Amino acid sequence: MKKVIIFGGIAVALIAVLIWFGKKNSASPIEYKTEKAFKATIIKKSVATGKVTPLEEVEIKPQIAGIIDKIVVEEGAIVKTGDLLATVRVVPNEQSLTSAKGRINSVQIQLNNTKIQYDRNKKLFDKGVISRQEFESLELSYNQAKNDLRNAQNDYQIIKKGSAGSSGANTNIRATTSGMVVEIPVKKGYQVVETNGFSAGTTIATIADMTKMIFEGKVDESEVGKLVKGTEIEISLGAIENKKFPAVLNFIAPKGTEEAGAVQFKIKADxxxxxxxxxxxxxxxxxEIVLERKDSVLSIKESLLQxxxxxxxxYVEIKNAEGTFDKKDVKLGTSDGVxxxxxxxxxxDDDIKIWNQTSKEEDKKDNI
Structure with a gap:
């Protein structure tokens, strides 16, 4: 009796499995949606990140070391060539000052001695005792001594006051070009260094022409070969929304720099x-730089590709007359990412399978 029950259960299970497989095989195949190719204009663009800077920017530096005594302009001020920007009070170097003073004393001694010789020989020349040539030689030495004294005194005043004149202890720093003062990196009391052969000097102010701006950015090596000077591009600024400024590419760096494992090339545009x-x-x-443009070409959505x-x-899958799909290799051209x-x-005329989207009927069946 037990064997009959066991074999009966097995038979019922087998029949249930056969019925399930029959329903599975009789179910209709999955129906996929399709799309056709279309004509489109494809524009391949490259985006270069960077910043906008003035085309002409000049740093104003002092010609003598000292301490900022007064700043007479503010950042954002419009100045012209020759306008006063700041004044520098000279703090003399004691060693240089002592050396210059010692040179004055030395030259003064030489001048006094030359003057004595000149006065004595002038009397002899007036009496006809010495020749004119000999007297003129002594006169030349006397004049040279006087000139040396003036030079030594001027050097002393420059070291002490920053000027050989009588304008006081302040040196005026003036604009060397017209434009807007975009930066003043110093304040009153700052010590500054003059421009010379050993030092670039301290920048007191930066003046720029804000009516002429350029874009400076970088592009990847994979795209730089497609760039052409004179190409019209569009500039978008982070500070100004929904506005694009036209620009013209005028510089492509001949040498790249490696950044984070990728070679970048600098570009500039007016x-x-x-x-x-x-x-x-x-x-x-x-x-935004247009690298390539194709007008009215046969296209498909990139999402159709496998x-x-x-x-x-x-490749793509093309629907045939039986309603199934055939694999078809494709050759691609320009892409804009969509x-x-x-x-x-x-x-x-081909119906291309949307391989990741089924028909509405199949979606309803799946939900059931």
């Missing part, structure tokens, strides 16, 4: 400004 917006130096900016696991070559140009493999 930016066209308008009267509505004031562009400040140092604004962060992005430049890639062979072994060859990694692209649409891609089709060179070979697909016609405008």
């Amino acid at each position: 930016v066209s400004l308008d009267d509505e917006h004031f562009i400040r130096a140092g604004y962060s900016a992005n430049a 890639f062979d696991r072994k060859t990694e070559l692209p 649409n891609v140009e089709i060179l070979e493999g697909v016609t405008k």
